[in-house]
Amino acid sequence: MKKLCLKVAAVEQLSPLVKRFRFEDPTGASLPVFSGGAHLTVEMPEGDMIRRNSYSLISDPYDGSGYEIAVRREDKGRGGSLYMHTKVAEGDEITVSVPSNLFQLDLRARKHVLIGGGIGITPFLSQLRQLDMEQKPYELHYAARSREEAAGIRLLPQAAHIHVHISEEGARMDLGAILDGQPLGTHVYTCGPDGLISAVADQTARLGWPKTSVHSEAFTAPPPGEPFDVVVKSSGKTVHVKADQSLLEALEAAKVEIDYSCRGGACGRCHTKVTACDGRILHNDHWLSDDERAAQQDIMPCMSRFKGTRLELDL
């Protein structure tokens, strides 16, 4: 994966839980531009390991002067977001991947409906700039519990086609009303909690929308869990996975070569064959099919964990 060494140019508190970070090239060089919905992976060295989390880019895709992300502090997470919140300051150096995109707009659509829940607003912040630039019709719906939590409000333009739904104020998002009657050729994009993504999938299915017009991205960081051991088949080496470490991170720390991109169980790049499994794989990805999960012969190390006596991977 191609990496960029950048400088933290700005850190801003957007809401009690969300900070915005701006990264720039230390020499002022222009960075590769990207497309709306793209993310990058941030490296966070901690002790003898490097944690890597992916975040959606929220800045203008056509602006190479810097990259911006918004990070919500997750106190129950594995520490990636806490690292960003407590250890990263203006002027620091930071290593990131080049942007890649698993949540592109389908530009054949005649209209785009963007639905973001909570911090799931982030990929849409770059998408809407692309849509403005391409002059494509769209509407954006942003749902949050309270105005204080709705960090994205400050980053959204004021416009008639941008709707904010604050449930605490009684303005719950009504998916039926949003989706019913949209013109033929509309595509819908959802990012947010799993419940929101499945509610949109259910509603569009009920309304007879083609599946290919429904897109989603679950923003997922690997969940912490109980520690476990994994055996690397080629070397016979046993690698210990700590409670707050993902399987992918543990393998990387043990210098086992493994490919990745999203680190969120969505891109398929880290797909690994399981050669022995005595126990149960805790699949947390969005990549494998139900049959593949049940067969326990495949695992996505960026997200999934294991409970049992022996897990051996074809690495």
Added chain:
Amino acid sequence: MPKTEFSPSIDSRPTYAGLVSQGAAPAIMVADEAGAQALSDLAASDASVMDHAHVVLVGCGASALGDVTPTALHEAPDFDAATPLVTQLLNTARMGTQIYLAGSEGLIGHVSALAFAAGMPVDEIQMEHRGSIARRMQCVHCKGITEDVTTDPFTCAHCGLTLFVRDHFSRRLGVFQGVCVDAETPGVVPEVVEIQA
């Protein structure tokens, strides 16, 4: 006339699975005379499919539908007359509208391209081939479209080249591609045969 079964070909060649009712959803249906029978058969399988259906018949009258009564019925003498009507129906349609096309490959190709331009994924369009297996062909050289091609090779109605009938299909344009058959050996043209299903 029953549904046509085509022999297997390259992936590009469209296949027409046949019309299956999607229930009482809003629908746009376009058929020619042979295809109208497929719409009648569809209504016979599920009468509710006509509850919110706009039917456009090309080159035939309402009698072709038998006693089927959709919400609205439009008749057009040919594609050219039907195009603005179908385009308007598509442009005012909402998500969830089902599209049913039945008849010749020319009709299906023509209307599926309109629906595709309106944002309908081609895979979601219900299609059933009935009647003539004549093709709608685009000359890859002059880009002109020749309708109702029944022989291979055929003569481009626009530039006069002798064109080989390919199974290579453009979903965007709704046409098969015709390629000059004697470019390397001018005048050496294979024997003309009828296009087969």
